[in-house]
Structure formats: C-alpha cells, structure tokens
Amino acid sequence: xxxxxxxxxxxxxxxxxxxxxxxxxxxxxxxxxxxxxxxxxxxxxxxxxxxxxxxxxxxxxxxxxxxxxxxxxxxxxxxxxxxxxxxxxxxxxxxxxxxxxxxxxxxxxxxxxxxxxxxxxxxxxxxxxxxxxxxxxxxxxxxxxxxxxxxxxxxxxxxxxxxxxxxxxxxxxxxxxxxxxxxxxxxxxxxxxxxxxxxxxxxxxxxxxxxxxxxxxxxxxxxxxxxxxxxxxxxxxxxxxxxxxxxxxxxxxxxxxxxxxxxxxxxxxxxxxxxxxxxxxxxxxxxxxxxxxxxxxxxxxxxxxxxxxxxxxxxxxxxxxxxxxxxxxxxxxxxxxxxxxxxxxxxxxxxxxxxxxxxxxxxxxxxxxxxxxxxxxxxxxxxxxxxxxxxxxxxxxxxxxxxxxxxxxxxxxxxxxxxxxxxxxxxxxxxxxxxxxxxxxxxxxxxxxxxxxxxxxxxxxxxxxxxxxxxxxxxxxxxxxxxxxxxxxxxxxxxxxxxxxxxxxxxxxxxxxxxxxxxxxxxxxxxxxxxxxxxxxxxxxxxxxxxxxxxxxxxxxxxxxxxxxxxxxxxxxxxxxxxxxxxxxxxxxxxxxxxxxxxxxxxxxxxxxxxxxxxxxxx
Amino acid sequence: xxxxxxxxxxxxxxxxxxxxxxxxxxxxxxxxxxxxxxxxxxxxxxxxxxxxxxxxxxxxxxxxxxxxxxxxxxxxxxxxxxxxxxxxxxxxxxxxxxxxxxxxxxxxxxxxxxxxxxxxxxxxxxxxxxxxxxxxxxxxxxxxxxxxxxxxxxxxxxxxxxxxxxxxxxxxxxxxxxxxxxxxxxxxxxxxxxxxxxxxxxxxxxxxxxxxxxxxxxxxxxxxxxxxxxxxxxxxxxxxxxxxxxxxxxxxxxxxxxxxxxxxxxxxxxxxxxxxxxxxxxxxxxxxxxxxxxxxxxxxxxxxxxxxxxxx
Ligand code: SF4
Ligand code: SF4
Numbered sequence: 004x005x006x007x008x009x010x011x012x013x014x015x016x017x018x019x020x021x022x023x024x025x026x027x028x029x030x031x032x033x034x035x036x037x038x039x040x041x042x043x044x045x046x047x048x049x050x051x052x053x054x055x056x057x058x059x060x061x062x063x064x065x066x067x068x069x070x071x072x073x074x075x076x077x078x079x080x081x082x083x084x085x086x087x088x089x090x091x092x093x094x095x096x097x098x099x100x101x102x103x104x105x106x107x108x109x110x111x112x113x114x115x116x117x118x119x120x121x122x123x124x125x126x127x128x129x130x131x132x133x134x135x136x137x138x139x140x141x142x143x144x145x146x147x148x149x150x151x152x153x154x155x156x157x158x159x160x161x162x163x164x165x166x167x168x169x170x171x172x173x174x175x176x177x178x179x180x181x182x183x184x185x186x187x188x189x190x191x192x193x194x195x196x197x198x199x200x201x202x203x204x205x206x207x208x209x210x211x212x213x214x215x216x217x218x219x220x221x222x223x224x225x226x227x228x229x230x231x232x233x234x235x236x237x238x239x240x241x242x243x244x245x246x247x248x249x250x251x252x253x254x255x256x257x258x259x260x261x262x263x264x265x266x267x268x269x270x271x272x273x274x275x276x277x278x279x280x281x282x283x284x285x286x287x288x289x290x291x292x293x294x295x296x297x298x299x300x301x302x303x304x305x306x307x308x309x310x311x312x313x314x315x316x317x318x319x320x321x322x323x324x325x326x327x328x329x330x331x332x333x334x335x336x337x338x339x340x341x342x343x344x345x346x347x348x349x350x351x352x353x354x355x356x357x358x359x360x361x362x363x364x365x366x367x368x369x370x371x372x373x374x375x376x377x378x379x380x381x382x383x384x385x386x387x388x389x390x391x392x393x394x395x396x397x398x399x400x401x402x403x404x405x406x407x408x409x410x411x412x413x414x415x416x417x418x419x420x421x422x423x424x425x426x427x428x429x430x431x432x433x434x435x436x437x438x439x440x441x442x443x444x445x446x447x448x449x450x451x452x453x454x455x456x457x458x459x460x461x462x463x464x465x466x467x468x469x470x471x472x473x474x475x476x477x478x479x480x481x482x483x484x485x486x487x488x489x490x491x492x493x494x495x496x497x498x499x500x501x502x503x504x505x506x507x508x509x510x511x512x513x514x515x516x517x518x519x520x521x522x523x524x525x526x527x528x529x530x531x532x533x534x535x536x537x538x539x540x541x542x543x544x545x546x547x548x549x550x551x552x553x554x555x556x557x558x559x560x561x562x563x564x565x566x567x568x569x570x571x572x573x574x575x576x577x578x579x580x581x582x583x584x585x586x587x588x589x590x591x592x593x594x595x596x597x598x599x600x601x602x603x604x605x606x607x608x609x610x611x612x613x614x615x616x617x618x619x620x621x622x
Numbered sequence: 623x624x625x626x627x628x629x630x631x632x633x634x635x636x637x638x639x640x641x642x643x644x645x646x647x648x649x650x651x652x653x654x655x656x657x658x659x660x661x662x663x664x665x666x667x668x669x670x671x672x673x674x675x676x677x678x679x680x681x682x683x684x685x686x687x688x689x690x691x692x693x694x695x696x697x698x699x700x701x702x703x704x705x706x707x708x709x710x711x712x713x714x715x716x717x718x719x720x721x722x723x724x725x726x727x728x729x730x731x732x733x734x735x736x737x738x739x740x741x742x743x744x745x746x747x748x749x750x751x752x753x754x755x756x757x758x759x760x761x762x763x764x765x766x767x768x769x770x771x772x773x774x775x776x777x778x779x780x781x782x783x784x785x786x787x788x789x790x791x792x793x794x795x796x797x798x799x800x801x802x803x804x805x806x807x808x809x810x811x812x813x814x815x816x817x818x819x820x821x822x823x824x825x826x827x828x829x830x831x832x833x834x835x836x837x838x839x840x841x842x843x844x845x846x847x848x849x850x851x852x853x854x855x856x857x858x859x860x861x862x863x864x865x866x867x868x869x870x871x872x873x874x875x876x877x878x879x880x881x882x883x884x885x886x887x888x889x890x891x892x893x894x895x896x897x898x899x900x901x902x903x904x905x906x907x908x909x910x911x912x913x914x915x916x917x918x919x920x921x922x923x924x925x926x927x928x929x930x931x932x933x934x
Contacts, residue, residue, distance in 0.1 A: 168722050172713035173737065175725030177745040177784055284720035287754035357635060368666060375684035378768065384754050392759070393686070396803070401682035404770045404800050408682035409674070411661050421666045437634040440627030542718045542760045 018059045018094050026051055033097060037314055037549015037568070040095025045107050048098045049134070052083075052113045061085035061094045063476070064114035064463050066552070066563050066584040069124040071102070073154035075569060075579075079105045079130055082565065084552055088460055088474055090481035093552065100130065109134035116463025119592050127152035127274070142267035142621060146198075148191040151272055158275070159189035165577045166280055232260070235603065239268050243351050243607040246617030250594075250606065257602050262595045266588075269621035277581035282308050283542055285581060287384040292562075292583060293619040294381055295343050298336040298373070299557045301386035302329055306484055307553025307564035308388050308546065315547040318389070319537035324530040325390040326486045331419075331523045332376075332385060333555070334516040335369050338427060340558030341509040342366045344467075344614040345434060348506060351611030352447050358438060365430040368422055375399040375415070388544060390536040395527075416528070423520045431513050439507070448502035452597045452609035455500060462593040465586045466560025468613055471508045472500035478556040492519050505612040512558075543576055550580075559614055560586025583622060587615035641669040685801040688755040688768035690748050691715075693790045694797055696817075700843065707791070708765035708817050710739035715757035715766050723750035724757065739819075744787040749779065763818055764808050770800045798839050809834035816843060 019041055022030045029044035029051060043051050055061050065084045072078050079100050084093040098107050109132035110117040121132045122141040129150035132138055140147065149156050160183040162168050170176065192198060238249035247268035253260045273292070277285050289304045290297035312318040321329070346362030370380040376395050377385040385392050400412040438444050454464065459472040469476055477494040479487045495511035497504035546568040554563035563584030590613050598606050645668070649659050663672055664681070674681050694708040716724040725747075729740040758768045769792075776782040798805045814821045814831025815838070821831050832838060 166720075166722055167717040171719075171722055171724060172716040172726045173711070173728035175716065175727055175743070175745065177725040177743075177747070179747065179780070179784065180750060280720060281718075283718065283756070287720055287752055287756070361638065364672070371684075374687060376686065378686040378688040378755055379753065382753065392755075396684075396686065398803075399684060400803070401684045401687075402770070402800050402802070403682045405680055405682075405773060407678060408680050409660050409664075410682040411664055413661075413665060418666065426666050433634060437631045441631045442624060442627045445627070542714070542756070 015092055015094060018055075018061070021059060022051070022055070025054060033095075035549075037311070037547060039550070040093075040097065042097045042099060045098040045100055048108050049110065049113065051096070052110050055085055055094060055096065056113055059094065060087050060089075063088050063460055064110070064116050065093065065465075065554070065561060066565060066582070067110065067114075067117045067120040067124070068565055068582045068584070069128040069130055069152070070567060070580045070582075071128060071152065071154050072569075073102065077102050079128060081107050081124065081130065082550075083110070084563070084565075086481070088476050088481075090476075092482055095552070105130040107132060109138075111135055114463065115461050116589060116592055119589060123588075126150070127272075129153065140267075142270045144267070146192055146196050148193050151275055158272075160184040164279065166284060237603070237606065239265075244610065245347065245615060246620075248615075248617055248620070250610075252598075252603065252606065254603065259598050259601055259603070259606065262598045262606065264591050264594055266591070266617070267621050269617045271622070273583065273622040274581055277583075278578055280578075280581075281543060281576045282388070282546055282578060283544075285578070286386065287382065289583075290382040290384055291618055292585065292622065293340075293557065293559060293587065293616045295616055296336040296340045296558050297381055297383045298332040298377075298385055299555055300562060301383060302333050302485075303553055303555040303557065303562045304564050305386040305388055305553075306555060307551050307566045310551035310553055311546050311549055311566060311568055312388060312544060314549055315545070317538075321390050322534055322537050323486075324394070324533040325535045327523060327526045327530055328391050328395060328535065329386065330485055330487070330490070331520065331527065332373075332383075332391075334519050334523070335372070337516045337558045338513050339366045339369050340614075341513045342434075344558075344611075345438070345506060345509055348502075348608070348611040348614070349438065349444070351607045352444060354443075358434070361430075361437070362434065365427065368426060372399060372415070372418065372422070375401075387536075387540055389538060390540065394535050419527070420524060423517060423524060427513075427520075428517055431510060431517070435510055439510070444506070445503065447605075447608060448506060448612075449499075450501050450503075451601060451605050452502050452505075452612060453500050454593055454597050458593065458596065459500070462596070463589050464560070464593050465590060466557065467505055467508045467512065468560065468590050468593075470495060471497045471504040473498040478554055478561055482554070484555065490519050490522050502608055502612040505614075545576065546578075554584070557586055559616065559619070560590055562586055583619075585619040585622060587613075587617075587619040588622070591615060591620065645669045683770050683772070685804050687770055688753050688758070689772045690751055690753065690769050690774065690785075691746060691757050691766050691790070692769045692792045692796075693744060693787065694765050694767055694794050695791045697793045697795050705791075705793075707740055707787075708763055708794070709741050709744065709761075710763055710765070710819070711737075711741040711744075712739070712762065715761050718756040718760045719751075720754055720756065721750045721752055723747040741787065744790060746785050746790060747783065748774065748785055749783045764812065767797050767801070795840065802836070802839065806834055806836055806839065815839070 019032065022041060023032070026043070026047065029047045030041050031043075033040050033042050063086045065086050067081060067083045070080045070082060072080065079102055081098045081100075083096050083098075085096070086093050100107050105128070107130055109121055111121065111132075112134065118135075118137075119141060121135055122138060124130050125132060125135075125138055126140040126142055127150055139145075143151070151158070160180060162170065162183065170178075233254045235252045235254055236249060237252055238244040239247045241248075244250075249265040249268075251263045251265060253262075273288065277288060280288065286301060286304060289300040292300050309318070309320070313320070342362040342365055346359035349358035350356060373383055373385075374380045377383040377392060395415055397415060398412055399415050399418055401408075401410045403410050454462075454468065454472050456473045459469045459474055464472070465476075473496060475494045475496045478484070479492075480494055492515045495508050495515055497508045497511070548568055550565070550567045552563055552565045554561055556562075561584065565580065565582040565584065566578050567580035569579040594610065594613065597609050601609070645663065649663060662668070664674070696703050696706045696708070698704050700706070711726055711728040713726060713728070716722075716726050723746055725743075725745040726741050727743040729738045729742040730736060731738055753768070755768050757766045809815050810833075812818050812821060814824070815834050816824070816831055824831050832841075832843075
C-alpha cells in the first residue's frame with residue numbers, strides 16, 4: 004500500500020476549539036440539527052479567515068456558497084469549506100446576514116479562489132461583498148431582473164415549489180411548456196435599465212463599462228509607446244473555446260495585458276432546478292454538468308446524499324459489489340475524459356483532428372460499455388443512493404430493431420479484460436509516442452501558462468491543473484471515499500506547472516487509472532452475482548435534516564455537492580439547497596493570471612490545458 | 623536530433639493510415655457477408671477506421687439503451703384481453719419523472735366516480751423527456767419501458783411531439799423483441815410472463831403461472847383460469863364457445879374481486895370461491911362478448927360487476 008498522509012478527523016474539533024479560544028465572542032458552534040462547523044460573526048470574517056488559513060493551516064478554500072433560509076430563518080448564509088492541502092476533512096465555517104440587506108465581507112484577499120464564487124453568490128442571491136475587487140454578475144447578464152436563487156424568486160414558467168407537481172396525476176391535463184412560458188412575456192427587466200439603450204450601444208461604451216477601454220488621449224502623450232493597445236473579444240462563438248465562452252483580452256501589440264473570462268451563455272440555473280426537484284430527480288441532471296464524465300458526476304452527488312441519508316436510521320450503505328462497479332465506472336470515465344482533453348488540447352495547438360480522432364476512437368470502446376450497462380453513452384444516470392442502477396450485463400449485446408441495424412454481441416467480462424489489459428494501455432502508449440516528443444508540441448507548450456503552486460492553491464485550482472503545479476492533492480487520497488483506500492495507486496504530480504506538464508499529467512493519470520482498473524477486474528470476478536443494493540432501491544427516500552458536502556476527484560478536478568435538507572412541509576423529499584462546486588468554473592479563476600504576457604495563440608492552448616466543459620462552468 | 627519527435631509522430635499516423643487499408647483488404651467484400659466480420663471490425667480488435675455508414679448501416683443499440691418511453695399493452699392476439707393496457711395508472715412514473723413530462727388521467731368508473739386501475743389518458747411530451755429511464759425503472763407493473771427507436775424526426779414540433787396513449791402503446795412482444803434478456807429477467811421477477819395482477823389472480827385461483835424461460839418467451843399465453851383441459855373441437859369452435867366464455871367470466875370475477883379489494887373491501891369478501899359463484903352467474907357469458915362474437919375485454923361489464931359487488 005502506498006503511503007499517504009491522513010490527517011486524523013480529531014483535527015477538526017481541535018481546530019474548532021482553537022478558533023473558539025481565539026475569538027470567544029465571534030465564533031459559535033453550529034448546533035442546528037445535522038449541521039457541523041462554526042458560525043462566525045460576519046464583521047470579523049476576514050480576520051478569522053486569515054487565522055484559519057495561516058494559523059490552522061486550512062490553506063485551500065474548496066467551496067464558498069450561499070444559502071437562503073427564507074421562511075426558516077430570515078437570514079442568508081455563506082458557507083465556506085476549507086481544507087488542508089496535506090489532506091483530511093473540511094473545516095466548515097459560515098457567516099450569516101439578514102435577508103433584506105445582505106452583506107458579507109469579501110474573502111478574495113485571503114483566498115483569490117473566492118473571486119468567482121462570490122460573484123456567483125452576488126449574481127444568484129444578491130449578497131454584496133464589500134472589498135471584492137470586481138463585484139458584478141457572472142452567470143447572468145446585467146439586464147436580469149432579481150436574484151434567481153432566492154427562495155421567493157419565481158421563474159416565468161413557475162408551477163409549484165416542489166416536484167412532483169400535482170397537475171401531473173391523477174388528473175393530468177397536458178399542456179405544452181410554451182403555454183406557461185409565452186414568448187415575449189416571460190422576461191422581466193430591472194426598473195433602472197433602459198432597453199432601448201441596450202440594443203445600440205457603441206463599442207466604446209461597451210468596453211468602457213467593462214473597465215477595459217483605453218482612451219486614445221491618454222496614449223498620445225506617451226512617446227515611448229510603439230504599439231497600440233487593443234481590446235479583443237475572443238468568443239463567444241469560437242471553435243477554440245470548447246463551447247460558448249468569451250474572453251475579453253487587452254493586447255499590447257500581441258502581448259496579453261489582461262484577460263477576463265465571460266461566461267453564462269449556457270446558464271440554465273441548474274441549482275434552482277435542483278431545488279425544485281426531489282433528491283432522486285437530480286441524478287440525471289448531474290449528467291448534464293460535465294457531460295464528458297457523467298459517471299463521476301453521478302458518484303459525487305450520490306455520495307453527498309448518502310452522507311445525509313447515513314444520518315437516518317434506516318440507511319444501508321452500498322454493497323461491496325456496488326462500490327467496485329462505481330470505481331470501475333469512474334476510472335473508465337477518467338480515461339474517457341483525458342482522451343478527450345488531450346485530443347482537443349492538440350486541436351487547440353493546431354494539430355487539427357488527427358490526435359483528437361485517434362483519442363475519440365478509443366473513447367468509443369468505453370462508451371460502448373457504458374451504453375450497454377447504463378443505457379446511454381454520455382447521459383449515464385447510473386448511480387443510485389446506496390447502489391447503482393443495475394449490475395453490469397452478462398453480455399454487451401445489441402438487438403436489431405431498425406432497418407439496416409447491424410448487431411454486435413460480446414461477453415462483458417472478456418470485453419472489459421481485453422479493454423483494460425490490452426487496448427487502453429496500448430493506445431495510451433501510442434498517444435505518448437505520437438505526441439510527447441514532438442518538437443512542435445514542446446515548443447508550443449513548455450513554459451507557457453505557468454501557474455506556480457502557491458497560486459494554484461490560492462486560486463482554488465483543482466485536478467490536473469493543481470497537480471501539474473506540484474501540489475499532490477487528490478481527493479481520492481486526501482479524503483478517501485468508496486474503496487480507494489484499499490487500492491494501490493499513486494497520485495500523479497508534475498512540477499513545472501505549464502501546458503506541457505498538464506498534458507503529461509493526464510497521460511500519467513490515465514496510466515494510474517489503468518492500474519486501478521487492473522485491480523478492479525479480479526474484484527469484479529470475485530463479487531460476481533452479489534447484490535448491488537443492501538436494502539431495496541427507493542425512489543423517494545426521506546432524507547434526514549442537515550447539510551452534507553460530498554466531493555469526488557472528477558477528471559477535471561474536485562467536484563463537490565453541497566446539499567441541505569431542511570424545512571419541507573411534506574418531509575424533506577426535496578433538497579433545500581443544492582450547490583455544485585464545479586471544477587471547470589473555479590479553475591477559470593486563474594486563467595487571467597496564467598495568460599498575462601503570452602500571445603493570443605497561447606490563450607487557446609492555455610484554456611485547452613485547463614480542460615473546461617461549459618455545461619459545468621455555466622450550470 | 624531536432625525533428626525526431628515529429629518523425630516519430632508521423633510514423634504513428636502512417637501506421638494508422640496503413641492499418642485502415644489493411645483491414646479493408648482483409649475484410650474486402652466480406653464486411654456484410656458474415657456477422658463476425660462486422661463484430662471484429664467494431665470490437666476491440668478493430669484497427670484503423672471503423673466508421674459506420676449511417677443510414678445505410680446502423681449500429682444496433684444494446685438492450686438497455688433508453689430512448690423515449692412506450693407503454694406496454696397486451697399483444698393483439700392475447701386470448702383474453704388483447705391490447706389491454708398494463709398500466710394501472712398508479713402515478714409513480716409521473717412522480718419520479720425529473721422534468722415532469724408525464725401526464726396521466728386516472729381512469730374512473732363513470733357511475734361511482736371511483737378510480738379504476740387503468741389510465742384514461744396518458745401523455746408524454748417527448749421534447750421534455752430527458753431519457754433518464756426512471757419511469758421504466760420504478761414502474762411496479764413493468765408497464766412502461768424505454769424504447770430503442772431513436773429516429774423520431776418530424777416536421778411539426780407542435781403537433782407531433784406530445785405522444786398520447788395510442789401513440790405510446792406498443793405490444794409486450796415488441797418489448798420482448800428489443801430487450802429479450804431484460805424482459806426475461808423481469809418476467810422471472812414477476813413470476814410469469816403475464817401482468818403482475820393477473821399472476822396474483824391466477825395464484826389465487828390455484829393455478830401456477832408458466833415459469834418464464836427464453837424458450838417460452840413468445841409462446842402464446844394459455845387461457846388463464848382454465849382448470850380442465852378442453853377437447854380440441856371446442857377450441858376450434860365458434861368464438862361464442864361457452865367454455866371459453868366461462869373461463870373469461872371467471873377471470874373477470876376474480877379480477878373484479880381483486881379490484882374491489884383494492885377499493886378497500888376485505889379480501890375475504892372480494893374473492894368468493896369460483897365454484898359457488900358459477901351457478902348463480904350462468905347467464906353472464908353473453909355480456910362479456912363483443913357484438914362481433916369476439917371475446918374482448920369489456921370495461922362496462924367489469925364495472926357492472928364491481929358495482930354489483932359493492933352493493934352487496
Ligand atoms: S408507474 Fe407504471 S403502472 Fe404506474 S402509472 Fe406509470 S406506467 Fe402506469
Ligand atoms: S424517461 Fe425520464 S424524463 Fe422521460 S418520461 Fe421517463 S421518467 Fe420522464
């Protein structure tokens with residue numbers, strides 16, 4: 004077994020005691036049923052956060068999110084999860100603010116990684132963060148009315164607070180969604196916005212609003228200046244942005260002076276939908292976050308809800324067989340994702356589609372297995388609370404149904420064995436041979452987009468981005484879940500923190516995943532025929548009151564789900580709060596810093612090396 | 623040496639290029655002749671390109687593939703209740719549906735207004751359906767299943783994308799065809815090929831359902847409540863055959879009993895022994911036959927029986 008640091012759980016109570024000693028009147032323990040951590044006085048939040056980071060050593064802010072306790076308490080709350088990069092559980096601390104004038108000091112100066120998350124809380128909850136350098140909407144646009152995640156905000160097609168809706172059964176009268184959501188009547192605008200001005204604003208006004216415009220007068224006096232400054236909008240429609248994503252780049256000549264990501268084009272308020280949904284309903288919605296790796300999204304969500312369920316009396320944890328299958332699925336997903344990431348990184352470097360197609364061809368074989376097991380190639384919806392959807396099938400068999408259908412039929416275990424032992428390692432080696440030594444790849448990527456380790460931690464970077472900067476932080480080891488403690492594998496780390504290392508680390512991780520999968524195969528054989536559920540599969544589990552933060556090491560970084568089950572008249576069938584800590588979103592916080600001083604063509608590659616997916620970024 | 627890495631990479635591309643043609647040559651002309659050639663080229667041994675020329679050829683989807691649900695109904699040649707819905711309008715699928723795209727009107731008895739286990743209407747808005755498969759997974763009666771037919775393009779979104787009960791209904795044999803393994807597993811779990819309610823009725827009547835196997839999957843279900851073997855002549859006789867009608871009547875009785883029991887009556891009262899009920903109800907068979915003389919599941923007759931029983 005590999006050695007890895009496990010900080011004992013007793014650390015958290017010790018930390019809380021230390022906090023209470025230092026700030027006796029500003030820190031209280033959170034005593035609500037099912038809650039943990041401390042509630043701190045918001046007036047002294049910055050000071051306490053600094054203590055938590057510097058003296059207690061919780062240097063990594065994983066998640067910062069808001070909760071609206073409308074109707075339960077007249078308060079909103081910011082919830083912070085801070086970890087040690089050495090590993091171990093979270094120190095959870097919260098700051099509360101009245102609903103009618105919500106204001107909480109910004110933590111950006113302590114953890115720059117809070118930047119986007121606080122902007123998100125402002126955007127969706129309307130909490131102001133004095134001290135934030137750039138507090139403006141992030142997922143929605145300026146002309147949006149209200150703050151949609153507040154519990155008293157209703158969408159245009161609002162029907163009822165919670166699903167299942169009463170209108171569906173027993174007297175279901177079918178209605179097309181458009182009838183509730185009439186075009187032209189489904190939007191409200193803030194009172195102070197002048198729509199006529201929105202449509203024909205001049206370029207100049209647009210950019211001066213963004214604070215990036217450059218006044219010509221100012222430049223004229225500067226005799227040393229040889230080049231013009233230029234603001235370039237890259238995206239939102241651009242093949243290199245991996246979706247609909249915009250970057251506002253200020254260029255001095257060809258060199259980047261500043262870069263600001265603009266996102267939200269794919270925003271659908273996933274979290275609001277999630278709070279209308281029942282706990283089970285959310286599972287297929289998580290598929291649509293990072294749609295390249297839906298299996299691991301499922302697992303993250305299942306773990307979070309299982310944490311809550313475990314507080315109840317009747318909960319039975321997943322069987323060993325179920326855990327084995329879960330790890331099989333998520334490690335295959337990691338390989339799928341990294342094939343994709345490497346393939347498209349090469350696209351971004353200008354090697355159009357040859358590497359990408361080689362990588363995707365291999366991915367296809369894994370998706371065939373997913374399709375036969377979960378029923379879908381990408382929208383797997385496979386994990387359930389306390390188990391998985393179904394055991395893996397005996398045979399990967401297709402059945403002709405349509406005209407011209409061509410069928411295939413493989414034995415699943417043989418297929419998996421050959422896939423894991425032969426095909427995947429061979430193709431990883433081939434990618435390695437194909438790209439690693441290539442002088443073009445090297446000259447485009449070595450030393451480009453450097454992210455130093457301290458900055459990676461400060462910016463809450465996660466996943467390959469963090470580990471390529473030399474920080475050996477992997478949730479599978481730092482706070483192990485499922486059966487990872489009994490599996491033998493290493494955390495891939497690289498130290499240069501540039502694009503090339505982020506490429507190499509993905510190769511390393513794929514090899515480690517293969518190593519895990521090789522240990523999974525005998526376990527699969529051994530547990531064949533064992534049940535995948537300890538109890539019975541439930542569609543509406545009653546979830547005990549409380550909060551939970553479930554996180555997994557997703558291929559793109561740490562994926563966390565913060566879930567609160569509270570005050571639901573019918574019994575908590577629906578999450579009160581459902582928050583997704585999306586690695587793609589938070590990893591972008593550091594993008595601007597990484598790009599300064601490089602050329603426009605490098606931006607494309609740097610973005611590609613972070614490996615974002617907009618379904619998750621925009622939620 | 624500068625450029626060695628590129629040369630190495632190009633060698634990989636060259637290998638891919640050659641392999642594609644090698645495979646083409648190896649399987650030249652045989653691609654469609656033998657099933658296993660296709661399987662090899664689409665399996666883990668595939669080399670080079672393995673594009674499938676849609677729509678001239680399509681990769682058939684695996685059994686668990688899920689796309690837009692359909693409702694299971696009895697086969698049209700079912701001896702007792704052809705085309706009858708399996709759905710009992712219990713509403714579970716509508717509750718577990720994440721985007722809430724299922725609308726069900728529960729059937730009710732027009733005279734008493736009491737709910738009956740049969741959907742009056744059933745709609746799915748396929749524009750909203752996210753193909754999650756929950757409805758099929760949690761339906762306690764195996765009455766809704768995920769389809770494999772993904773070619774649903776149409777010209778008019780507003781009219782064709784809300785599927786009603788008629789459009790959704792597909793016979794049980796279709797499900798057995800597209801997902802034989804799953805259908806068999808489910809039948810074994812139910813304890814027979816029949817609808818769970820009928821299996822209950824059969825068991826109550828002391829008749830063990832046929833154990834499902836891969837062999838008897840497509841066998842026509844035997845007449846359910848028949849306890850005595852009939853002479854073949856009777857089998858071939860007119861549809862208004864008394865023996866058949868008698869069987870049907872008994873089954874109806876039992877079913878009605880069961881439904882009444884669900885309505886809240888004591889089970890003992892609901893299922894009178896068939897023998898004692900038989901003489902009193904000698905005149906009934908005619909009721910259960912449609913004008914054409916074909917035995918047909920007659921809702922009116924059934925409702926009448928329920929009311930009769932309620933009145934007692
Ligand atoms: S769950 Fe099954 S039986 Fe119940 S209403 Fe839905 S389809 Fe019908
Ligand atoms: S597949 Fe999912 S979304 Fe579609 S009808 Fe069934 S439960 Fe609803």
